[in-house]
Amino acid sequence: MIPPDSIPHADLLGRDDIKVLVDYFYEKVREDLLLSFIFDDIAEFDWGPHLPKMYDFWKTMLFQSGSYHENPLRPHLGLS
Numbered sequence: 001m002i003p004p005d006s007i008p009h010a011d012l013l014g015r016d017d018i019k020v021l022v023d024y025f026y027e028k029v030r031e032d033l034l035l036s037f038i039f040d041d042i043a044e045f046d047w048g049p050h051l052p053k054m055y056d057f058w059k060t061m062l063f064q065s066g067s068y069h070e071n072p073l074r075p076h077l078g079l080s
């Protein structure tokens, strides 16, 4: 697991900083018994391709970078 000290304390400056934060966030999700169950057993989540999408998603949200072009709501509709 990434130690909390490696989380940037200054403003996020780009995709590399976002990656550290997103990776740490999902490490915590995967350790959490309730949340990991939803991702692993209900959504049957494939973490490999998902994390780069999340870096692009947050980069687009934070910096209007335009690197994420999908509809973020779409995959969640099928989970209900």
Ligand code: HEM
Pocket: 038, 039, 043, 045, 046, 049, 050, 053, 054, 057, 070, 071, 072, 073, 075, 076, 079
């Ligand atoms: C318990 C909460 C959540 C669950 C179970 C969940 C589940 C999922 C699943 C199953 C996918 C499809 C993964 C794939 O096929 O690659 C997905 C994609 C995604 N999720 Fe979530 N999600 C959750 C919360 C969130 C939140 C809070 C956000 C943003 C604030 C978010 C943003 C996204 C984005 C950007 C994608 C990629 C969509 C795409 O372009 O294909 N999700 N999520």
